[in-house]
Amino acid sequence: MIHIPAEEFTARVEKLRALMNERGIDACLIYGDEYRKENLRYIGNYWPLFERGAVVVPITGEPFVIAAPEGEMFCREMSAWQDVRLLPEFNCVTVPDEIEYPQALYTSLTEIREGLQRGGPLRRLGIVGIDAIPVPLARKIEHHFEGVDIVDAGDLLFQLRMSKSANEAACLQEAARIADEGYKQMIRQARPGMTELELASLVYGECTKQGAESIPFCLVTSGERVNTIIGRPSRKVIEDGDMIMAAIAVQVEGYVATLNFPFVTGEMSEEQKAFIDILVEAEDRALSQIRAGGKQSDVVRAVKAYFKEKDVSAYDLYPPMHGCGLAEAESPYPDENSEALFEAGMTVNTDVSLFGHPHGSNRIEESLIVTETGYESMSKLVRHLSATWKAKRILSLD
Structure with missing residues (x-):
């Protein structure tokens, strides 16, 4: 079974504590919710459902999870840590109402602070996900931790998440395998007369059957609707000769792999x-620059230089590569001036795109693992489609 074992979560906490020591942070609160799940999932393996969540990592002692009443058992089922506490401020994120849960055994921010202080002085509290915390909740935390220096510690998690372990890579590879199967169904079944929503439904069904934990998105636009960077499937009827811009993101154990390859329905x-x-x-030129020790900006420069050569720079709207992992798009996200280097074990997506071109808008996107000598593609389908296109200018699944 593909998963992140308990000992890996323990190792992550110890790496976080080493960084906390360097910054003089006595405790770290890692916040997350249904949408901004990545940091919380990385440290605690918890992914809230319409509630908020957090893991608190003291500089010494066992981490504990903060959840809300409706998701308590769900949290206990998922969590990498046994100590789960409920906080009323973490209840349903979509309403302003104070919901009563008469059987909930709540803790409080005061009790959390007092418990942390029993482990030693609490002078500095790091918060990961501070940009995602609602203002009213942030004010309550500031009030209950008055006198404590509260600092943004988000960069610590971005640093830890940049390179992936073998288990993380395996989760991404499985997500890519499932996405491949969903995309194959789309290419096989797409035909004039069906709607974009019908086409997308084939992806959801196949990916779910193949074992996807979630499908964060399935983008489908066709014909004139491809003149956009992203687009949800609609009731538009697909016509003969319509270019299809579709992207599938598949999540396995929190890890998200994405693929996109342009195709046309009919002639x-x-x-x-x-x-x-x-x-x-353009994607081939991007791939040629990916290897451990290489500059990430070289990928961007190579693609932009080719687009300039082909006189299509006006349709190049954003950088052609970003990281992938617990979020579909995560660091690194280099531009032409980035000095950052690739490291073996990094996972990235090519995202080579042109939008608003007279003959279509589209992208090629695939998830990759950076190696010492180059890269390993996690999508066998994208590599196959690219090879058959270069050989015959056809999209063949055979």
Whole structure:
């Protein structure tokens, strides 16, 4: 079974504590909710459902999880840590009402502070996810921790999450495998007369059957609707010759792999083929720059130089690579001036795209593991589609 074992969560906490020591942080609160789940999942393996959550990591002693009443048993089922406490401020995120849970055994921010102080002086509290905490909750934390220096510690988790372990890579590889199967269904079944929503439903069904924990998104636009960076599937009827821009993100044990490769329903025009030619070659140039020790900015420069050569720079709207992991897009997100280097074990997505071009808008995206000598693609399908396109200018699944 693909999962992150308990000992890996323990190791993550110890790495976090080493960074906390360097910054003089006595305790760290890692916040998360249903949408901003990545840091909370990394430290605690908890992914709240319409409530808030947190893991508190003291500089010494066992971490504990903060949850809310409706998700308590769900939290206990998922959590990497046995100590789960309920906080009324973490109740349902979508309403201003104070909901009564008469059987809930709540703790309080005061009790949390007092417990942390029993382990030693509490002079500095680091908060991860401070940008995602609602203002009223942030004010309550500030009030109950008055006299404690509260600092943004988000960079500590971004630093830890940058390179992936073998277990993390395995989760991403499984997510990519499932995404491949969903995309195959889309290419096989797409036909004029069906709606974008019908096409997307095939992806959801196949990916769920294959074992996806979640499908964070399935983007589908067609025809004139591809003239956008992202787009949800609609009731638009797909017509013969419509370019399809579709992207599938699949989540396994919290880890998200994404793929996108342009295709056309029905007859493909020569202009559409020429457009896809540019994207395929641009991604090849991006891939040629990925290796441990290489500059991340070289990927960006290589793609931008090729787009300039082909006179399509006007349709190049954002950098062609970003990190992937517990979020579909995470650090690194380099531009042309980045000095950061690739490291073996990093996981990144190519995201080579053109939008607003006269003959279509689309991207090629695949998840990769950086190696000492280059990269390993997690999507066998994207590599196969790229190879068959370069050989025959057709999209063949065989």
